[in-house]
Amino acid sequence: MKSAKVFLMISVLIFLAAQKPISFWQKPSHFPKPIFDFKEKPLDSAKVFLGRLLFFDPILSKDNSISCASCHSPYNAFAHTDHPVSHGINDQIGNRNAPALFNLAWQKLFMWDGAINHIEVQSLAPISHPKEMNENINAVLEKLKKSNLYKSAFKKAFGDTIITSAKLLKAIAQFELTLVSANAKYDKVYLGKDTFTDQEKRGYILFKQHCNSCHQEPLFSSYEFETNGLKPDTTYNDYGRFLMSNNPMDSFKFKIPSLRNLAYTYPYMHDGRFKKLSEVLNHYTNDLKTSQKIAVQLKGGLQISGNDKADLLAFLNTLNDKTFVFNPAYQFPKELLQTNEGN
Amino acid sequence: MKKFGFILLFTYSFWAQAQNSVSIRFEPIYNQFRLEPNLIYPNLVDSIQFQELKFYIGHVQLYNDDSLVAIATHSHYLIDIHQNQTITLSIPNQASFNQLRFQLGVDSITSVSGALEGDLDPSLGMYWTWQSGYIHSKIEATVFGSNRNKTQFTYHLGGYQFPYNSLQTIQLGLVQTETIKIDVDIAAFLEHEEVLKQSVIMSPKPASLVLSQIFAHSFKVSQK
Incomplete structure (x- = not known):
């Protein structure tokens, strides 16, 4: 009888030990393995x-x-x-x-x-x-x-x-x-918890056709460096990645940004030259500076009609993650106010 | 009797594991003088004053021919003329060595490992902030010419990425002693024609690589 009790206790302990500790950080199920090593440096x-x-x-x-x-x-x-x-x-x-x-x-x-x-x-x-x-x-x-x-x-x-x-x-x-940020409408649709409108669906197809090779889902960026055909700004003369690598092939290359949360992050591009997403799309269809170094995907410019642009913008709108922006864990910590008041 | 035998065995094993320590000092010198901050050192035609002289020594190891005898406790040591720094290694009793191997600089794996502590703390003035990576050698000096015109030398050497990986591996043969002194001959470095060509280097680039190679040749086992 006593041994049965001990056995039970031990099994409970083993069961508890086998439970994973509640992680402060969880990888969204549809995201790839992160580059940061959380095993080596766990969040606390x-x-x-x-x-x-x-x-x-x-x-x-x-x-x-x-x-x-x-x-x-x-x-x-x-x-x-x-x-x-x-x-x-x-x-x-x-x-x-x-x-x-x-x-x-x-x-x-x-x-x-x-x-x-x-x-x-x-x-x-x-x-x-x-x-x-x-x-x-x-x-x-x-x-x-x-x-x-x-x-x-x-x-x-x-x-x-x-x-x-x-x-x-x-x-x-x-x-x-x-x-x-992994809780936009796109993510909900991906996980089967929501559905796209017809226009968003058409936009998603256009996205995959024209944008996905650099702005790869689900992160909406490959986080590589590319030249995207912007005319160099003569005020800044910013050569981008070349300044780090000294490799002429890297002239005017900048990091490909994610397309998530665009509604909250205007203006766009490394120098913030475009206020509206429509300007960004017009740049890619009409206004590319053609040079040998431009990203191969952009050679000749993107062929997207006016109607298609509206559909594409509707899809991009599904990448805005309101819960991310308003997450209380990310806001100004009130404790800082107390120090300013001498406490 | 059995007990006595055990004690004997215990004592023997303790003795067998006993370690000797070897201490290594890196000592920057300028024309035979030990270098100290802010003193003015005479030269043939001019004189020189050092504000900063700091460099990273990494992966310090003692070898006997090709077999490893001892490794220093820390991966990297920052040698600074403003401070006294001795690197101590423990070697097994009766072990012999005839070679010192180390790196001048911070290896690439360490350079991509985030915020580090101790001698690699990024607040020690040896970390580039606008781009990642350590300055492995910082040499800042003022030269007073015969006409008293001042010339400032500022060499911040570093870079861990191809094609400007400036890490230098140094091997020095030596005679076994308990204290090893390595002279770092700054005059020979500063008077090298490639070094004289430029007075300011502050980023990883071809010149940084060339000067790192020249600086690596300034390390010699002290004969004193």
């Missing part, structure tokens, strides 16, 4: 929260005026609506459009030119860029060490109050990795 709720504090806190900038969220606002799918290029410290203007932040775990290289090789070191770039936050990482650490909120948040996240740049960078990356 305290680190994610610390990262969220840092993401929304202007303490990262030299005069405490600009936060990551200044140019990557949750309501714009973490882009900067209405601004062709980003605005930094002292109203300085950069030369590229702030990219929307989501599904970053599936991306190998970051920035329009792929200058950054790992999400954990990405935030060093805007923190130190003279036209963005213009701050030294060591000065950020000194400011954080004086804050009780951060002492406590670092302790919860990393087990001690020693604040280092590696911890700060890891925490910001952890928050950014939670930004998964």
